[in-house]
Amino acid sequence: MSEVSQDSGGGKKKGSSKQKKASTRIDFTPMVDLGFLLITFFMLATTLIKPQTMEIAMPSKDQAKEPPKKKAENMVTVLIGKDDKLCYYIGGPDTKTGELPTPTKIDYSPKGLRKLLIEKNARVVSQIIDLKKRKNLTKMNDKVFEDEKNKIKSQKNLPFVVIKATDDATYKNLVDVLDEMQICNIASYAITDINKDEIELVKNLK
Amino acid sequence: MPKVKIPRKSTAQDMTAMCDVAFLLLTFFMLTSKFTSKEAVQVSTPSSISEIKIPEVNVVTILIDKDGKVYFGMDKQEHRKELIEKIGAHRKVVFTPKEIHDFSLITSFGVPVEKLKLFLAQPPADRDMKQWAIGIPCDSLDNQFKEWVYFARQVNPNIRIAIKGDRKTPYAVIKKVMNSLQDIKENRYNLITSLEEAPKDL
Numbered sequence: 001m002s003e004v005s006q007d008s009g010g011g012k013k014k015g016s017s018k019q020k021k022a023s024t025r026i027d028f029t030p031m032v033d034l035g036f037l038l039i040t041f042f043m044l045a046t047t048l049i050k051p052q053t054m055e056i057a058m059p060s061k062d063q064a065k066e067p068p069k070k071k072a073e074n075m076v077t078v079l080i081g082k083d084d085k086l087c088y089y090i091g092g093p094d095t096k097t098g099e100l101p102t103p104t105k106i107d108y109s110p111k112g113l114r115k116l117l118i119e120k121n122a123r124v125v126s127q128i129i130d131l132k133k134r135k136n137l138t139k140m141n142d143k144v145f146e147d148e149k150n151k152i153k154s155q156k157n158l159p160f161v162v163i164k165a166t167d168d169a170t171y172k173n174l175v176d177v178l179d180e181m182q183i184c185n186i187a188s189y190a191i192t193d194i195n196k197d198e199i200e201l202v203k204n205l206k
Numbered sequence: 207m208p209k210v211k212i213p214r215k216s217t218a219q220d221m222t223a224m225c226d227v228a229f230l231l232l233t234f235f236m237l238t239s240k241f242t243s244k245e246a247v248q249v250s251t252p253s254s255i256s257e258i259k260i261p262e263v264n265v266v267t268i269l270i271d272k273d274g275k276v277y278f279g280m281d282k283q284e285h286r287k288e289l290i291e292k293i294g295a296h297r298k299v300v301f302t303p304k305e306i307h308d309f310s311l312i313t314s315f316g317v318p319v320e321k322l323k324l325f326l327a328q329p330p331a332d333r334d335m336k337q338w339a340i341g342i343p344c345d346s347l348d349n350q351f352k353e354w355v356y357f358a359r360q361v362n363p364n365i366r367i368a369i370k371g372d373r374k375t376p377y378a379v380i381k382k383v384m385n386s387l388q389d390i391k392e393n394r395y396n397l398i399t400s401l402e403e404a405p406k407d408l
Contacts, residue, residue, distance in 0.1 A: 028221035035228030039235060046239035054256040054397045080377070110405065167378035171270070171371040172252040174380065175399055179254040183405060191384075 054178060074157065076120060078113070079103060079194065080165035080173045081202035086113060100197055105205050108176050117184035120159045127152045128185050153187040161186050164194035166202055245269060246277045246314040247339065252373045253402035260398060264364045266355065267398075269314060272372040274379035275341025278354050279314025285361050286310040292357040293319065316341045319350055344382045352386045359392070367395035 072091040079087050087103035094101070106112035118125050128149060135145050163177055174191075181189050194202075249269050262281075269277040280286050287310040294301045297319055301309070308326045309315075312333075317325045317340050325338055332338075344351040358365055367387065371380060387395060 025220075027218065028225050032221055032224045032228055035225060035232060039228065039232045042232065042235040042239070046235065046241050054254050054258070054399055114405075165377045165381075167376060167381070169377040170373060171375035171377065171380050172373035174377060175252040175254055175371075175397060178397070179256070179399075179402070183255060193381075 054175070054182070071157070074159045075162060076116075076159055077162045077164060077198075078177060079198055079202045080163070080169040080177060081205065082166060082168040084108065084170075084173060085202060085205050086173070086177075087202060087205055088113075088116065100201060103201050103205070108173075113177070113180050114184060117159075117161070117180060117186060121184055121186060124152055124155070124158060124185050124187065149185075153185065155187075158187045161189040163189060163191045164198055165191075166194055166199055243313045245279065246312075246316050247271045247275070249370050249372045251370055251399050254397075254399040255402050255404040256399060257401070258396075260368055260396065261366055264362060264366060266358050266365045266367050267314060268351075268355075268367065268369045268383065269316070270369065270371040270375050270379055270383065271339075271341075272374040273341075274376055275316055275339060276344050276351055276379070276383065277314050277316035278342055278351065280358055280362075280365075281313070282362070283310045285358075286312075288361045289354070289357055292360065293353065296353065296357070299323070318343050318348075344379070344386055349386055351383070352390055355387065355392060356390050359390075367392055368398050369395055370398040 075091060077089055079089075081087075084107070085105075086107055087105045089101040089103040091101055093099060106116060131145070131148055131152065134140065140148075161181060163174070165174055178189075180186075245267075247269055249271055265281050267279040267281075269279065271277070280289060287306055290301060290306055290309045293299075299319065299322075301323070305323060305326045309322075315322075315325065317338060321338075321340065325333065328338070342351045342354065343349065355367065369380075369383065387393070
């Protein structure tokens with residue numbers, strides 16, 4: 001009776017001393033979820049990219065609006081209308097009748113306005129492409145590149161563009177046209193007011 | 207058929223590494239970016255190939271939304287404070303110090319001067335409501351927009367003017383804005399655009 005069966009006692013002791021070992025590994029999945037939630041919040045609420053700008057300089061009002069002594073065949077007038085309508089005419093009004101030359105309809109695609117401007121400005125465009133090739137080969141520094149570019153653009157007898165827009169054209173149209181000026185390296189361009197005849201011309205474009 | 211016991215292995219992955227990566231990314235974003243300041247109206251700008259960056263300081267931002275409403279914004283809190291004091295003096299409107307302080311906290315706004323006091327009295331959450339999206343008048347009769355830019359130039363002679371227009375803004379409003387700027391001899395300004403890839407062959 002005093003004799004407790006060793007086995008069972010031992011067994012019991014074993015059972016009570018053998019603590020259940022809890023796993024010490026924590027599941028980190030919710031922590032990762034939290035981390036990515038915070039990342040997404042910061043990604044959306046903050047900005048890394050600085051928005052770009054286009055520089056534009058307008059002539060002051062005191063000066064004459066018409067640029068002096070430019071050859072008519074070098075002047076391209078681009079008319080911007082409602083619903084992305086775009087047309088151009090070359091030269092000025094007929095000296096005798098005062099009538100404007102018939103406009104040609106074009107669009108904003110590379111085959112439209114850009115093709116026209118590259119054709120008109122072919123000399124400058126090819127010179128600047130050569131300049132860019134030289135820059136890549138000789139590792140020209142940026143300031144020299146800009147100076148050379150300006151020299152090319154200040155040659156004589158280059159085409160210049162007059163931009164006129166109707167009141168119902170959109171800002172995007174204007175920015176696209178100004179952008180094409182930059183892409184095609186047009187040396188001089190100006191934004192001026194549109195007159196009644198030109199508004200009619202644009203309205204009647206098919 | 208004997209009962210085939212498929213040895214089952216635990217599919218739980220050790221996620222500690224993933225957690226480290228997540229927090230590294232988070233720290234990167236926290237340290238390298240800054241919160242976008244709340245602009246009065248959301249504008250989606252047209253794109254251009256120009257890569258010139260907008261200057262960060264000394265900028266006057268003119269926002270024009272697609273309905274043609276004009277909003278004006280200036281950076282630097284002290285300049286905004288001086289600006290509203292000058293406008294108050296010019297228009298003979300007295301702003302209380304609290305109103306001046308409230309004004310110096312907002313980056314951009316678009317209400318005519320007559321409604322400015324009421325606008326400032328609203329709690330910040332209510333200022334975004336549609337009724338306050340009036341825009342600053344820019345017509346020839348009452349060109350308040352011209353006054354704001356003129357006094358902004360007086361407060362800080364080094365400012366650069368940046369126009370942030372929407373793609374669908376009608377050209378008529380842009381013309382009014384550009385003419386007003388020409389009237390006060392502000393002939394150099396920047397148009398804010400989003401980046402577009404330049405054509406490769408040019």
